[in-house]
Amino acid sequence: MRELAARIAQRLMDLPEGSAVALRMGADQYFDTIRGILDVYCPKKELEALYVTSTIPSRSIINALDVLEIPLERIWFVDCISQIMMSSAEKHAHSIYVESPTMLENIMLKVEYLIRKTQSRGAVIIVDSINSLAIHNNTKILSEFLHIMVNNLRSKKASTLIFSMEQYENEDIRNMMNLVCDETITVEAESSG
């Protein structure tokens, strides 16, 4: 697991700042990818991680990070799913909430807010995931959202990493990712040999 995380981090280390990267993965590589970004890449580059989640509530990711012993100090969440689930879970100090994944402008606003709050010490924005956002939004508005957000972040020299789960991809999503991303990294499972 650590080897795959290290490999992912190494690929990201080589990218110029302000890059937009599609990270294609299977469900089995999901936590390795998160570990590679949050536990290896961000600390090495001294980046704040702004994690936009529309897949699972931030609280669940925070619990997983706790198990993986990944410190939370420089990780901040824009949680777009907890409120729509009407979850009564306690709010976390490192999470801010968007009412619904359909409020794409508010996602951009919360990311901007976090960039300001963290004094722009250098940030990477993780979008988890394009597939879950596509459940709630049509392709046109989603493409527009990504296009505006990625270019805005690029102007601030912040990189964007967009997760895409291979088994939920379709032609529209692939085209959209090709349009807005500079590079696609396919996360391959570790070989047993």
Add this chain to the structure above:
Amino acid sequence: MPSRERDASEVRVDRCVTGIEGLDNILDGGIPRGNTVLITGSVGTGKTSLCLEFLVHGALYGENSLYISVTESTDKLLKNIIPYDFFEDKLVKEGQLHFLDLPVIYDRLGLDRPEFDYEEINILVDAVVNLVGEMRIRRLVLDSITSVTYRLKSEEILREFVLKLGSRLSTLGCTTLIVSEISPTGERYSTYGVEEAISDGIVVMGNLERRGDLLRTLQVVKMRGTMHSRAKYVLDLTTTGVLLVPLLKGGSVAAGGA
């Protein structure tokens, strides 16, 4: 005017930088100094927050700033103010940021009648202009004109009030924001349609419902003396100030389109 000459003249415009990054970008650098701008919208759209931030930034830039509250007492207002990260108590203590209740001014001037005539309007305008002059105010917010209009007997008196106030404050180099309350379904930008016609700029703040989501929006409809975007933006009121991003269109075309 040839574009090069026009560009050169625009560069020379003295700007009142609002300090709200998104709004300054929309306005090509800020409000032309001395403009009277109508900030209009229905309740809960962020008009007062926007205006307060404009004043706080002004005070931080060393420009004396004055907020005149018509309905809400300033004590109550200050209790509910967003705890801005950039706010400093010393701005109030050291006299760069001032708050005044208009009813207090009415009392001092002996304006106790429920309706004002031309003479009383002149007294009120003189009082505000004198205050601005004496305190060297560079930024003024009047929140709201709607409450003042209840005391004005006719549209002519209202026109006189806004026109005189705006022109005299402009002469003093004071940039003024006048808040106007409208109903969510209103077709005009102000109660009588007079204020919008004689102000130099109009910023419309609204609530946009899209598939059950309610978004706060801002649109600069008019601003004399500068080029500006006329697109609609979505805003958020945060402790770092008002943040703005473009409203997503979702590939929409004219009505009936995809």
